[in-house]
Amino acid sequence: MINPFTYGKIVSGDNFADRERETKQLFEDLKSGQNVLLYSPRRYGKTSLIFRVLDQLKKDGLVTAYIDVYGCLTVPDFIDKIIQETVVPSQGSLQRIGDFLREQISGLSPEVTLNSDGSISVSFKKEAIAQGTEKVLAKIIDAPQKLAEAKKKRLVVAFDEFQEITTMDGLSLEKTVRSSFQRHKDVTYLFAGSKQHIMTEMFGQERRPFYKFAKPFPLERIPLPEFSAFISSKFKATNISIRPEIVQSILDFTEGHPYLTQQLCHELWSMSTERKKVAQEDIAVALNTILSQHGDYFSGIWDSLSSGQKRLLLAIAKEVQVKNISSVDFVAKHALISASHIMKSLHSLEKGSLVEHSDGVYFIEDVLFREWIRANMCSCQTATFK
Secondary structure, eight states: OOOSOOOSSOOOGGGSOOOHHHHHHHHHHHHTTOOEEEEOOTTSSHHHHHHHHHHHHHHTTOEEEEEEGGGOOSHHHHHHHHHHHHHHHHHOSHHHHHHHHHHHSTTOOOEEEEOTTSOEEEEOHHHHHHHOHHHHHHHHTTHHHHHHHHHTSOEEEEEETGGGGGGTSHHHHHHHHHHHHTTOTTEEEEEEESOHHHHHHHHHOTTSTTTTOSEEEEOOOOOHHHHHHHHHHHHHHTTOBOOHHHHHHHHHHHTTOHHHHHHHHHHHHHHHTTTOBOOTTHHHHHHHHHHHHTHHHHHHHHHTSOHHHHHHHHHHHHHSSBSSTTSHHHHHHTTOOOHHHHHHHHHHHHHTTSOEEETTEEEOSOHHHHHHHHHHSSSOOOSSOO
16 A cells, blocks of 8 residues: 655645645636745745646646756756746657747757657757857747747746746846846746745845745645644545544644655554554654654754854754844853854854744744754753654
8 A cells, every 4th residue: 555645756636735725826826927926945845836736727728837946056057947948848849849949049059959768958058158148048038938929828937946046147147037027928937935035035125136026925834724634534545543633743743844744644654554543652753763764864964054053053942933032031041152143143044944934933944853953962852752
């Protein structure tokens, strides 16, 4: 029997937990031509939601494209990705791809390769060297609009981890992209990112090119009642009993974090396949197993931090949530050096997405990492089970 709890990859169909409201709203916004800024911490199911909405839009007759910017290190990488994920799949054959590029993007001679698996790759890297990256980008960036015009259909393009363009060519790239995108009348853009502070700066600061270019759409955690029903139904469908109070204990610990909830339930399901029942004490066993599996990964993160960052993380882990993080009381309670040292460490931890804040409250977003710190770096007990 296949484990019904899936994590660590894009999920769809019955494996997709809730998000009905978000799916409906995103579908309506994008279909109507509203650009959207979708942001959430890592592992909230953002990418799975994007694929779900794009699939519905495609079924509704729109042309769609998904572009993951995370793997792009340079502007030429970004250029190639745009063509690879918009023009190539929409045109299909080598002949049609070549015809589109010649007719719609004149003055450039890309490398077009037919790979051994039958896929087609297009690259403008040599052209970027020969003619200059800015000149090539200026022509390529309009490819989505030209594709929409050729198809005579609205095109929806989803950029995942869009904040990565800030690492390529600074504000210059942002200005070029925004300048073109605002002229694309037949293209709707979804900008998604997991580094909330960067995305907020890009779209929320008046001096930035993308200021107010898209409707903010923060992705929250799945509501606990819906997640509870999802968990119970998955265990029931595979003939494993789980009491409502145990489901509640799971969600109390994970705080409704989608990835960790699925991961913990995955482990619990595997432990219960023979006796067909989940016991309360199984949660602590499953959690310790997961913490052990992630030990090397978390140790690597911990070892990369400065002494000040470690001390602040440890203090936040002990408190779980911290409101007055630079207060005299917080500094004294955890033997931190000073408020200025806290703010310096906090800036680095937020930049690395290790610490998040909401409504003035600071916390470690990755509950599992928080519990690893509590289990290994102090005499605290884990939040619920240890």
